[in-house]
Amino acid sequence: MTDIGFSLSNFLFVSGVSLLVVLILMTVTALIGRRQGRVSVVDTAWGIGFLVVAVVAGSVGTGVLWRRLLLTALVAVWAGRLARHMHTRNKGKGEDPRYQKMLADQPGDPFLVAIRKVYLVQGAAVWFVSLPIQVSAASGGGMWWVAVVGAMVWGLGVIFESVGDAQLAAFKADPSNKGTIMDRGLWSWTRHPNYFGDSSVWWGLWLVAASAWPGVLTVLSPVVMTYFLVFATGARLLESQMSERPGYPEYQQRTSYFIPRPPKSRSGAS
Structure with missing residues (x-):
């Protein structure tokens, strides 16, 4: 040691x-x-x-x-x-x-x-x-308050991921929504609340590890995870599959790609 x-x-x-x-x-x-x-x-x-x-x-x-x-x-x-x-x-x-x-x-x-x-x-x-x-x-030992911040970021990520998945599952289970785009709840703030949540989870876990040396040096781990979620096998690949669906281009115009933010109005997006 x-x-x-x-x-x-x-x-x-x-x-x-x-x-x-x-x-x-x-x-x-x-x-x-x-x-x-x-x-x-x-x-x-x-x-x-x-x-x-x-x-x-x-x-x-x-x-x-x-x-x-x-x-x-x-x-x-x-x-x-x-x-x-x-x-x-x-x-x-x-x-x-x-x-x-x-x-x-x-x-x-x-x-x-x-x-x-x-x-x-x-x-x-x-x-x-x-x-x-x-x-x-x-x-x-390390800085316990950094671990607390990390746990809070993790919690935010779990909420976005689990609530986003639950909202999407409920949307798909309703036959009246067939052929339409999910743009409600968290999905009105970001087109990929589950991927954003997943990324936040790993940034939170990294912060917990970074509360003691040399955990801070493992920063490439959440960076790589976020890269895959945003640009490789996650959001970008899904966007390529969804872009041809009716209503999705309009959804893209009014809703943030990854980082949650208030949605634009439908009139403003058009």
């Missing part, structure tokens, strides 16, 4: 075990996906992956106890809700169009292509994005 309260050897152990359990999880997920004939099972494994990393970090880390327990609890709440939501959303359905597009016209065995382009990529992303949790597990 160094004089700043960080154990490099413990971090390497936590990180190594985390990588191992994520690889095992993605291997099992790939086998399940092959049996079911759809890659989208990885969406459920996404949240579970962060949960197992948090449990590993909280269990074998030697850092300050209160922060390990806090991060484990925060990740468990977020990951449990997300995994349950994704499982319910995808249960009994075919392949997600996102993965169909991603894997279309790829040479080679489809299962091996899915391993290379989906399962390994998402496993690596889980391990990298969870670095604040891993580092914090080996860190000593």
